[in-house]
Amino acid sequence: MNSEISDTRTNETEKFTQPNIQVGIMAGTEISIELQGKYTVDGIQPPANLEASIVDHWIVLRSGQHVFAEGEEFLFLTPAPDCSFLLKGVTIGIDFHWEQKQDLQFRGSLKLMVEDGKVRAINIVPLEEYLRSVISSEMSATSSPELLKAHAVISRSWLLAQLAKSKKLKKEQPVYQTTQQSEGELIRWYDREDHALFDVCADDHCQRYQGITKIISDKANAAIDATFGEVLMSRHEICDTRFSKCCGGISENFENVWEPVLHSYLTHVADAEQDTAAGIDLRQENQADAWIRSSPPAFCNTTDQQVLAQVLPDFDQATSDFYRWQVSYTQKELSALIRKKTGIDFGQIISLEPMERGYSGRLIRLKITGTLKTMIIGKELEIRRALSESHLYSSAFVVDQLDEQEGIPQQFVLTGAGWGHGVGLCQIGAAMMGEKGYSYEQILKHYFRGAELKKRYAE
Structure with missing residues (x-):
């Protein structure tokens, strides 16, 4: 690097x-x-x-x-x-x-x-x-x-x-x-x-x-x-420097999470010293499935409590499975949850089908098929809100539909990666970089490629 x-x-x-x-x-x-x-x-x-x-x-x-x-x-x-x-x-x-x-x-x-x-x-x-x-x-x-x-x-x-x-x-x-x-x-x-x-x-x-x-x-x-007054800049504009808890191994492009605007400094980055995702395209379903079900090395792939305590407040530290996680719903639980969170009665849920993924494997568009209605929803936070009482950890997940009865799955298991939208700086990854001796300039360069560090105003 x-x-x-x-x-x-x-x-x-x-x-x-x-x-x-x-x-x-x-x-x-x-x-x-x-x-x-x-x-x-x-x-x-x-x-x-x-x-x-x-x-x-x-x-x-x-x-x-x-x-x-x-x-x-x-x-x-x-x-x-x-x-x-x-x-x-x-x-x-x-x-x-x-x-x-x-x-x-x-x-x-x-x-x-x-x-x-x-x-x-x-x-x-x-x-x-x-x-x-x-x-x-x-x-x-x-x-x-x-x-x-x-x-x-x-x-x-x-x-x-x-x-x-x-x-x-x-x-x-x-x-x-x-x-x-x-x-x-x-x-x-x-x-x-x-x-x-x-x-x-x-x-x-x-x-x-x-x-x-x-x-x-x-x-x-x-x-x-x-750092008084210091900012990151790109093309004479101050950078819209986003951050999330844990990217899950690869950060996401800005336009796949928010408005369709390209920011050259907010693109997908492998969160590791070496590019562990070289040759992998997580926009492809088979590759995203394999990546999410594995645990590739990354700065944010850590269970070091000393590092995690730097980023997670007390009420977050009970969460230990953020890098790779799993959530399970029965048919009754999932159909009621989606109806409550979207305000739409899909009936019984037949399938949750990925329609489009970003570079980190995060879903941008998800097709929900029910016995009463079918709809595609997105972007990532809309998907996370629809599938959790609060927020699903991230939209980088794959779905196993189990115990099918007359074409209706009775259980849905979501296996996912990361915590948050994944754009920009990965807080847990950056904490690990700090522990490894990287300077703040090196941390910023890792997550915000091509950005320039400038002093905007003085004391």
Whole structure:
């Protein structure tokens, strides 16, 4: 492997400054807030404890029985960087198996807005301060310094790329679409374009952000300071640097997961020192079947708990079969699950048939044939949502249909590879690279081929 990423960290920082980021934390009919430090709203210092609720399409702020203020929008400002606010009952891991509520604390300003009949809480915070929390939330304090620095660069790059994309989409006509539907086929992808009132959300849908509730480690701070303002760029644009838990041995092309746009730096990469997939085309069903049922060597093919603990939070570490996994459903379970998750009654499920795969073996289009209906669905997250109460680990799977009775299988066994969409950096693979002594530049070069490391702004 080439030991150096193309590095053009030049003095190109005069035109750019660190932006403030608006992070959507939560929305609810009622939100409990604790202000810790000096905050003002329209120049007035509010009570420390407030309840925000919707009454007749207005936000009402109460402290006990006293109404402090009413309005469509409120901005809580603080001049002190160490002031913070606590939001109670924030849902994290939305729609995932670890979904739970936590009280979370944030530095910076707080904006309250009306959104679909609920109070929306938004944290306004400098980008680098946001990243300190993201790196501490996504990674463990035990992570290698090189892994943390690599993740700092891709988290920063991804966010700045999304800000640029949002500006572009607002100018485009017609309106950007994430669904392609025709008779017998539904193709949908899920990105972050639905966030109209803020830049990013605080959950795994964007990047896991838990403010200062998650202890911000000295290592995370050092990683941010060492890479301050650094991004990956390609063709004069900041790279849309995606990442997932475990690629399963080969990463996936961007266009096979999200919109049909080619990114030269987001293509399939064998996650190993040597190309273990040379000569293999996982778009071909027979080759994908053999690959998924095997356990080829890869950086992310590890059971090293020390490495896994760097990437997986406590509630994820119970998952041990992410590189290769298996899920089994009875006919009754599967038909009920698909009906519940898609809203379509297929009747009894006759078959799950791969129609198109990507370079990592992930399904892009899956044909579901039932006794009442047949439909093709995609892309990968739509497939994962249809076949699991939360999210199937990945769409890189093969199906065994067993115990057929009068043409109807009574059991379906899904054998799969990887955890997540598989595009860009593989977190477990990158953690292993860090343990093996690779630098963060080498880690970035491995996953984002042809990208250039540049300094976007200075401190």
